[in-house]
Amino acid sequence: MLWLLGGAMAVGQVIGGRLGAHSAMRFGPRLIRPLLVVISLGMVAKLLPDPANPSGIMILGWFG
Numbered sequence: 001m002l003w004l005l006g007g008a009m010a011v012g013q014v015i016g017g018r019l020g021a022h023s024a025m026r027f028g029p030r031l032i033r034p035l036l037v038v039i040s041l042g043m044v045a046k047l048l049p050d051p052a053n054p055s056g057i058m059i060l061g062w063f064g
Helices: 003-027 029-047 054-063
Strands: none
Touching: 003 029
């Protein structure tokens, strides 16, 4: 196990969770909704062309 890397990730998750919760309470849906859409589209753009992704292979096969 890489304890230092795991500890750094845990600290980052705690900080991100606190900042995210604070931002959600302060700005409400007008921040959360667009952020959710942008992050979701970014994940699709990253994962779809991955050669190990069966969904990407299927969808790219339709258009290829």
